Amino acid sequence: MNLIPSRTALSRILMCTALLGAGLAGAQRQNTLVVGGDFSDLVTLDPGVAYEFSGSLILGNIYDTLVAYEGNNLKTLRPRLASSWSVAQTGTGSRITFKLRDAKFSTGRPVTAADVVYSLERVINLKTPSSFLLTDVANLKVGSVTAPDAKTVVMDIPKTANPNIVLALLTFNVGGIVDSTEAKAHIQNGDYGSAWLKNHSAGSGPFKLNRWDQSAQVALDVNPNAFRRSTTIKRVILRYMQESAAQQTALNSGEIDVAWDYTPDAFKAAQTNPNLKALKTDTFTMAYLGMNSAKGSVFEDARVRQAVRYAIDQDGIVKSLLQGLALKTQTIIPLGMAGSTSRISYPYDPAKAKALLRAAGKPDGFSVDMQIGTGACPGGVPCQDLAAKLQSDLAKVGIKVNIRQSVTSEMLTAYRAQKTSLILMYWGPDYPDADGNGTPLADYGAKSLAWRNAWNNPQASQLAQAAATETNQAKRVNLYAQLNKLMVDEGPYAVLYQPNKPVVTSKNVTGFVRDANGNVQFERVSKK
């Protein structure tokens, strides 16, 4: 008997082993979704603390909120941990009652009403960058949220808060429900488990944290206990790739499946590449020019501000600078949100701009400093290029713009001190509700953007406040229509555009939807 296998037998065995290995690797590749992008803003994975885009993206897949938006529809709330909810008026304000569904945390424990109460109270007590959403916007205190039984959560809010806004902000990770038993087991120096939750997970979402290697990658594994089932994707890896060039290389070689941060130029090339899918996803960000309207400034006269709006060639900006990766908009509420309007009040009209300047007593125009930041403006276009375009547009009507470039944070400090004259900036709402723009942009008393531009209009403040607390949706939309009109006529902003965020995936990725808040439901993605 020949104990040594023949050469052909040996090669067959080797071949089988190799195929087995390849098969395993292939299955692993099929089940793993790799996203490459700039995730350097990620500082914590505690849902009560995180306040950055990357954090929100990941936490939306680890933790469940009571209510949520599904897919691209950001106007209709859907049940998530709460199977149903009702809003009732009370003597002191309103009461929202949530009925919880049967759900389990990745730890195996059931999700109870006590977990909900603990999760929200820990955010209030922690005083995190995002806790103002619960304390100041929703006006919640410790004790406002109660659990009459294991499946019922009752939330009492005062008249000063609008239950619609409260529900909208509960969709943000600040409303993520944590396994309270697990969090309590990891408390250090009264931190409510925050140090531990920074890089561990205890949620009921479709994924749980495997490991976060700072600046390298975040690895998520499927949570077998989840009710939001991931059908094919068992692992999601978010790899830090700051450079668009590195993302392109990695996407083309199959190293990553999704590129999160493409430049407009690279995106244009991807649109014609048959191996890729180029997605123009929506955002709620808007780029604008802020005009300081303080007494004695050139922009004090509303006609000068209108002249600036007529003088700007928005179509040129959107088409040539942003390569079509933006929506043209002129009002303060982002398109895609209830209360927004796509009406264009200022078509490009330099002659009209000149006439307005003449009427305002500035027939020869004037000279003004424009603050701009370093790096890229929304939509990935270099701020410098955008500023040069604005400079040439305004020059045509006699406004001489001197561009002053500085680090964004430095510029922000000057802006906060009302020390800018003309500023090229952007804004993204804190929560997907018109109030996230209405109050900061229109209400001087909120000490946000209206204040920074020294624009004090009591009527605008009143409208913003009324719209914030109005609970009747039809009336509310009507109030925002009035506010939009007022801001367009009188406001201190020249809204420039609402950028799209270009996301490119390889063609075998399906179901990848990025909503305007920047969230993706990874459990809905599959690879063919």
Add this chain to the structure above:
Amino acid sequence: MFVYILKRLGLMLFVLWGVTLTAFLISHTLPADPAAAVLGNNAREEQLAEFRQRYGLDQPLPVQYGLYMKGLLRGDLGTSLRTQNSITSDLRQFFPATLEITLVAVVFALVIGLPLGIVAALWHGRWPDLTARIFSLLGGATPVYWLAILALTLFHEKLGWLPGPGRLDSYSLPPPVHTGLVSVDALLAGDRQVFVDALRHLILPGLVLGAYSAALLTRMTRSALLEVLSQDYVRTARAKGLKRSRVISKHALRNAALPLLTVFGGLFGGLLTGAVLTETIFSWPGIGGYATTSAISLDFPAVMGVTLVAGLAYSVVNLLVDLAYAFFDPRISYR
């Protein structure tokens, strides 16, 4: 020798103190506000005030510096404003990645630079010399970011010979952290596949980072050796009838080593701190990227931590170089 080392260490402390003072003054006299940088556009006034108070940013400068030094003496580098981690733990996380890539770059620089320089000097004026000189000119003049993108596109995307950005393949999970050097950790975990993967990932960034140093080393080796080769003792050695290889290794190279050592020390320090561009393009999670992100978000404690580590690395390498002098040249003694 021992006294000399002690003296040098004392001097080093003094230098490092100077580094902290300079870094502190530069970062704290900038007109920008770190609270605004970290908390961003949407932050409200109360949040900013709370942040400044929590990190003592509302204190007068001397008090802030005093507090910093007090912590430093206890080995506490402070807390990062951005990541909210202790700087020490951040540095421990990011430094090994840079060290790994730097070591590889140094090895490449030596393996390529030294032989090429020697060959160039020995075949002075002939085609090997010309080749070496073209290489050193190109290597010295090519911008690192361009070389990096070129190398990635060619060897990864087009030819598929080498892996792309990052320290490991997307589909292999990193080994448990012991040293922070992924290749070493993979070995410790006994994971051969990940080890090979880690090594393969080191090649491109290591080559790119080492290219400039290799070019410089080629040029320096060539000129140092050329100078030595024209010396009388080399001619004497040859005249004595010693073998050519022995003349070169024993007489020429040993004497050419001194100036090379100086260059090499500088290179190593420079590599360690100058890996920023390579790290960015190769998505390498090292100290370079950490320093950039920290600087952009005005994370002063982090920037100072990085500066201190860079200063320390530089000082240590320089000390080692000086000590190595004695090994190559017995005439030098330290007292």
